[in-house]
Amino acid sequence: MAESVFEIRRLKKEDLAKYHAFSDAEVWNVGIDVYEKMFEISPNGFFCAENSETHEIVRFCGAVDIGDNRAIVVSFITKPLLRGRGIGTRVIKKVLEQFQNYEIIVNSAVGREKMYERLGMKKFLYQTNQLICRPKMSKNNEKRKFSRTDLLLEIDDVFEFDQKICKSERKNILKWFFKTSEKGYVAKNEKGEINGYALVRKTPLGISLSPFYAQTETSLRVILENVLFDFPTCDVQICLPIENKFTLKILEEYFHIKISSCCVSKDAPENLALSLTNTWLGSKEDFEFEKSSVVSILDFHFAVC
Ligand SMILES: CC(C)(COP(=O)(O)OP(=O)(O)OC[C@H]1O[C@@H](n2cnc3c(N)ncnc32)[C@H](O)[C@@H]1OP(=O)(O)O)[C@@H](O)C(=O)NCCC(=O)NCCS
Structure with a gap:
């Protein structure tokens, strides 16, 4: 043709x-x-x-x-x-x-980086794993006790915390995420200060935690356990900076995860748990991006942290 x-x-x-x-x-x-x-x-x-x-x-x-x-x-x-x-x-x-x-940013699948470089997005920013992982825990067989988090009932409650994570002003988009999400969770420290939150969105393959932040191991665990209790049969999508090996180790306690650089394919294992590695590229300057403390980023189409 x-x-x-x-x-x-x-x-x-x-x-x-x-x-x-x-x-x-x-x-x-x-x-x-x-x-x-x-x-x-x-x-x-x-x-x-x-x-x-x-x-x-x-x-x-x-x-x-x-x-x-x-x-x-x-x-x-x-x-x-x-x-x-x-x-x-x-x-x-x-x-x-x-x-x-404009400064252009792109999330490149593995193998496409050169193509984007030729189009002017030459700066390497950071790499993430998009995990689509299957929970090990299920509501019925998991008898172990865990703390219930507070539900996030007002998105305004996390604006201040969110500003610490994301330098861009993104209240409006957060409001939309909140409005279109199934549920929100917020974790707090002993002083009652927020140290993590997650919104659960329905996606074609299950649910996506976007955004999902936890600043401590406890807040990470407590949010995950609550999400898995409330959505026990869903595959969960999480976006994780590749350098954040510590969080990945904890996630592996809760999920079946296979780290591979292959794209989702027909030969994916039966026990589906995939990681799609991808690279963020930019046309201009670098971002400050905290690779170790950010557990997951706001849905990638809107995320610049
Ligand atoms: C990436 C994609 C959108 C390019 O569209 P396209 O219509 O093939 O674009 P072009 O013909 O202009 O080729 C652009 C580049 O795509 C790549 N490409 C070309 N043919 C391809 C093919 N059959 N399969 C995969 N990639 C191909 C090449 O890198 C090419 O670069 P080149 O100009 O140096 O040869 C297309 O390959 C696609 O849909 N891929 C799957 C989805 C995807 O990976 N999208 C990008 C996510 S970050």
């Missing part, structure tokens, strides 16, 4: 379902609500390639304005049979054109 039949155009709201279906086929585990939100934030930041004869959309890419003159490139994807024909590059270039003079 001649590539000239493909027209690069802005995405429309009604294209989001198809975009999301592409994302699901890659097992990216992002809910449609997240796509809707990103599009609402940056309606001019999304482009696609459409076959002008059949009107089939075959490639997508977008970027979301996250404030402070920064944008995050999200979900760059081409229908599998049509990859490698140069059209994806045209689509992402259109996106980047839209965000000229």
Whole structure:
């Protein structure tokens, strides 16, 4: 098929379902609500390639304005049979054109770093494991006692704590995360000060903890145990800086986790527990990123810590 039949155009709201279906086929585990939100934030930041004869959309890419003159490139994807024909590059270039003079950040899957470098995102920022892990604990067979955390009933309660973790102002997006989450948990120290919190979102593969922060081992354990008690059969998605080996060790007590650099594939083990390694790249300066204390980051499309 001649590539000239493909027209690069802005995405429309009604294209989001198809975009999301592409994302699901890659097992990216992002809910449609997240796509809707990103599009609402940056309606001019999304482009696609459409076959002008059949009107089939075959490639997508977008970027979301996250404030402070920064944008995050999200979900760059081409229908599998049509990859490698140069059209994806045209689509992402259109996106980047839209965000000229912005600092661009991208979360690159393993093996794609060079492609993003060629597009100008040369700075290595940090690496994370996206864990999709299956709990070992189950509500029925786990008799051991654990402390119940407080439920997070007002998102305003964590704003002050969140500001310590994330230098960007992100109250609005946190409010949205809270509103669209299933449940929220907050952990406190003996003085009653918040030292961790998590929001539980439903995702295509189970639940995602985003955001999820714990500053101490106790707060990490208490939040995890409460989440696992309330959502015992769900696969849990957590995002963890690769350097944070200590937290990974604790997570391994609660979850089956296989660390591998492979993408989610058909040969994934039966006892599904996957880690997708990925690299954050940027076009300009470095971020200060606390790799050891951050347990998990706000849903990656909105996270710059
Ligand atoms: C990454 C992707 C969106 C590129 O789209 P595309 O339409 O193939 O883009 P292009 O043809 O312009 O090629 C761009 C780059 O993609 C890579 N690529 C090309 N053909 C590919 C193929 N068949 N399979 C995988 N990657 C390929 C190459 O690195 C290429 O770089 P080059 O220009 O130096 O050759 C597409 O390969 C894809 O959907 N991959 C799966 C989803 C994914 O990994 N997205 C990025 C997540 S960070």
